[in-house]
Amino acid sequence: MSRKLQRVTAAGLALVSAFALVACGGSGSGDASRDDAKEITLTFSDDQNDAYKTIAKQYTKDTGVKVNIMEVPYADLSTKIANAAKANDLPDVARVPQVNPVWTDQLEDLTGIAEKHGAMKNLIKRNPEGKILTIASDMTAVGLFLNTSLFDKAGVAYPDPNGSWTWEEFIDAVKKVQAATGAKYGMVMDASSHRERSFLYQFGSKGVQQKSDGTWALDDKAKTALEFLKSIDDDRVMPKSVWASNEDPSALFKSGQVAAYYSGNWQIADFNKSITSFKWKSVIMPASPTRATNVGTNYMVALSGSGKKFLDWFYSRKNYTAFCVQGNYLPALNGITPKYANHQEDMQLYMDEIKKSDQAVLSHQVMTQLDLALKGSVLPSQDPMKEETVKYLSGEQDVDATIKNMNKLFTKYYKVEK
C-alpha cells in the first residue's frame, strides 16, 4: 500500500510541476495594437447558421489572416469581454449586445467604414466627440407569426401585406380560431421589454421618452396598451406562465396549439427546420392605430487596427450580403437586398414592416441605450420594463403604480453617470 502511495504522491508532484509550467507558458497573448497582425481574434455569440464562422474562414481565404474565433454563450458575453478588458486581453473584433464604458476608450474609429459602406442612419449613434465607434452587425425586428393551418381550418381571414388590422380585430380573430379549432391559446408573446415596446408603439405610445426636466416617462397611450395587455394575459387568449415564469413561448407555438406568436424575424430559421406539422406565416402586425415595429441589433466593434481592417472587409457589399444570406440576418446597410434561401417572402415582409413603421420609434430603444452607453453609463442588461410589467400582470400592483414605478426606475436607469 505504501509503495502505491509513494507512486501516487510522485505522480501528484509531477502534475503540480507540469501545470506550473503550463502557467508560465500560458500567459502573454497577442498585442492588440498591431495593425498588420497575421492573426486576429473575433468574439461573438449566437452564431445563426454558422454565419460568423463561415465569414471568418472566408476572410482567411481572401487575406491570409488567420481568424481565431471565440464563440461565447450569449448570457455571459458582456461579462466575458469586461473581464478580458481588466486583463488587458481584448479581442480585435467583437460582436456585442452593448458597448461598455470599461472598454469604449479602446475602440477604433469606424466613421470612415460606416460612411463608405452605407450603414443605416437610424442605427448609428455618434459618441460625444462625433465619432462612430460601432456599426450594427445586423438588424432584428419584432413581428407576428400565424399558425395558418389553424386559421384556414377555422376559416378566419388575416390581412395580406398591404392590408391592416387593429389589435381588437386581431384578438377577435384568434378567439374565433380558438373557438373553431379548440386551440389551447390564442396567442403568445415573448416576455421581453423589447417586444413590449413595439406593442406600446402600436397603441400610439412613443415609449419611454425624456421629458424637459430630464426625467424619463411613459405617455398615456402606454397605459391603454398595458391595460390591453393585462386583459389578454388571462390564461385563455395568452398563457400567464410565459410572462410570469419564463415558459418558452416558442415551444408553445411550435406545439401547434397556439394561433399566433408575437416575436421576431430570428425565429424564421428555426421554424423552417422544426415545424413540420402545420403551416405558418409571417403577417403584418396589428396597428391601433400606429403601424410600428421595434428593431434590435448587436454591434460590431474593432479594438485594434487589424480588427478595423476586418470590418472594412466584412461590410463590403459582397461579403456582407453573403453573411446575411447565410445567417438569415436582416441587413443593417442601405441598399443591400439579400436573396434568402428560405422564406424569402417572410424576410421581405419584415423589411417592409421596418420601412412602413413609425420611424420616430423604430430604433428609439436601442439608440437611446447606445447613446447612454457611449456617454459612459454602465447599463444593466435588463431594463425595468419587463420586471414591472410582470408585477402588474401577476396582480402585485395596479397599472398606475406600474407606470409610476417604471418612470422612476427608468429615470434612474437612464441616468448618465460620469
Added chain:
Amino acid sequence: MSSAISQAKDAPVRSSNSVWARIKAHGPATIMLWFLVICFAFPVFWLILSSFKGADELFAVPMSFFPRKWTTAGYAEAWSRIDFARYFGNTAVVAIITTVLTVMVSAMTGYALAKYDYWWTRLFFIGILLTTMLPTEVIMSPSFIVVRDIGLYNSLAGIIVPSIITATGIFMFRQYFLTVPDEMMQAARVDGCSEMQIFLRIMLPISKPCIVTLAIFSFQWRWNDYIWPLLILNDSKRFTLQVALRTLVGAEKIDWSVLLPASVISMIPLVLIFMFCQKYIVGSDVDAAFKG
C-alpha cells in the same frame, strides 16, 4: 452486489416454501429500493427519450411518451456543431489534475483538523467552512482580479489552482477521520511511527472510500464548471464542455432539438467513470482495518 447475488445463488430452490421465504426476505427492501429508483431515474429517462424526438415532435400535442419516430438527427447535428472530442479532452485534463490535487490537499487538511485539536486548527476549520459559503457567482469579480494579479489569467493553472481547495472535501475527510479511533494513532506512536508516517501509512490507506467519494465529487464539479473557465481562458479551443454546451442557448431562443442530445452526450463520460469507480467505494477493507 456480490453478496446479494451470492446469497441468491446459495439459497437452494427446493420447494415453493423456500421461494416464498426468499420473497419475504428480499421483497420489501427490493420493492422500496426500486420504487425510489424509478422516481429518481424518471426525469433522466424522459430527457433521453426526448433527445430521440425530432424538432417537430418535441413540442407536439398530444405529447408522445415514446418517440413516434426515433431519430438521431439531433445527435448528428450536436456532434457536428460541437467538437466533443476536443472539449472532452480539455475538460478531462482540468478535471483529472484538479481532482488529484483536491484529494491530496483535502486528505492532508481534513486529517490534521480531525486529529490535532488545537485552537488554530479549529479556527482554520471555521475559516474553511466560510470558503464554501460564498458562492462563486458572488465573489467572482474580486476573484478574477486576484487570478489576474498572480499571473494565472489565460492558463490552465488559472482554472485549476483556485478550485483545489474545497470545504466539502476537507470537511468530508475531517468527519471521516473523526470516526477513526484515536487508539490507532496511539498504537502507531508506541510502535515508533512518526506523525507523517502515521498519516501516509495508516490513515491515508484506510480512507480509501473517502478518497474515491471525493474524487467522484470533485470530478463532477469540474466537469460541470462553467463560468470560471469561460472567464479565465481566452482561447475557445481550450474551453471546457459546459461552455461549448451553453453556446447552444441563444439570446432569444434555445435550440432544444440539439441541446438535448448534446446534454446527453456530455453526460456519458461521467456516467461511465462513475460506473467504473463505484465498485471501489464498497469499503470492505475499512472493516479489515478496524478489525486488524
Added chain:
Amino acid sequence: MAKTKGRPKEQHPNRLKRQIAAPLILIAPAIVLYLIFFIWPAAIGFFYSFTNYKGLSKYKIVGLSNYSALLADHDFWSSLLRTFEYIICSVPLNVCLSLLAAVLVTNRKAIGRTLARTLFFIPWLVSPIITGLIWRWMFGEGFGIVNQVIQGFGGHPLRWATDSNLAFVVLVLAGVWAGMAFNMLLFITALENVQQSLYEAASLDGANAWQRFVHITLPGIAPTTFMVVLLGTIGGIKEFAMVQSLNGGGPGTSNRLVVQYIYETGFSNSRIGYASAASMVLLVILVIVSLIQMWLNRRNGGR
C-alpha cells in the same frame, strides 16, 4: 489524558513539538490557497462594499450607504427569506431520502443494489442548467408531462409555473432530486464505516432492525449527518444555476433566491459595490448559521 500524564516527563516536549510540526505541514497548502483565493478576494469584496464600483476604473468611496440602502431593500430581504424557506423544506427532505436510499442500497436483502446505486447517481451527474431544463419541461403548464398525466386521470392541470407556491414545490423537488446522490454517497461511506461487530452484538441481544438503526446506525453516522445538514444548508443558500434555468426565480420575483439577487444586481445591473455589500451581509448570516449548527452539534457530543 491520563495516559499522557503518566508518560515520562522528558518525552513530553519532543512529542508536543512534533505534533505542531505535523499538522502545520499537513494544512500548509490549504492555508496558502485559502489566503490567496479566499481571504484576498473577500478583502477586495469587502472594500468594494464601501464603494459605488461598477467595473470602471473610476469609483467613489461611499461609506456605509450601500449597507443602509440594503437594509431598506425589500427585494433583498424577501429573496433571503425565500432562501431560508427553501432550505427548511429541502434539507430535511433531502436528508431523509438520501439516508433511505443509502440504507436500501447497503441492505444485503435488496436485489439489484449496484444498478440501483448507479441509477440513483445519474441525476447528480446532470449539470445544474440541464436539471433546471428537465424539470421546467416536466412541469410545464401547457405541455408538461406532469399536467398531461394529471389530466389523464381526470384532474385539472395545476399551475406549476404561475402559482408561486407550486413553483416553489417544483424548485424544492428539483433541488432534492439533483442533490440526493451526493448525500447518499456520503451516507453509504458512513454506513459502511459503522463497525459490524456492534450490529452482531445487538442482534445477539435481540434488537430488531429498527432498534439497531436507531441505536447503532444513527449514532454511528452522526458526524456524517451533521456534515450533510451543514453542507445541505450551505448548498441551499448557494443554489443558483439550477433556479436560473428552472424558472428564473419566477413567477415574477417571488422565488428569487439570494444568490440570484446578488448576481443580478452585481453583474446584470453592474452594481458591483452594492452587490458586494449584499454578499458581506450574506456572509455574516452564513457564519451565524454555521456557528449555531456547530454549537448544536458540539452540545450533542459531536465534533
